[in-house]
Amino acid sequence: MANHKSAIKRHRQSLQKAGRNRAARTRVKNAIKQVRSAITATDKAQAGEALVAATSVLSKAASKGAMHWKKAARKISRLARAVNGIEA
Secondary structure (H helix, E strand, O other), rough: OOHHHHHHHHHHHHHHHHHHHHHHHHHHHHHHHHHHHHOOOHHHOOOOOOOOHHHHHHHHHHHHHOOOOOHHHHHHHHHHHHHHOOOO
8 A cells, every 4th residue: 555645545535435336236236136036926016116126226326336327227127127027
């Protein structure tokens, strides 16, 4: 680690940002897990509710920069297709 005052501050900031990003990605994974478990249980109502929550979490993570916006959109799209295909 560098000894300059600005470099020390920058390192501290990067650690804080990494922690926030890690927490956001963990929330995303847990939200997706909720949707997938509802899909495997073929519970369309619960899957729909979980999808709404997961969409919010994914959009927020993308807007904060924890993940790329196209990756979030892709995940939302695939989850929505899976939820819509439960009864079909």
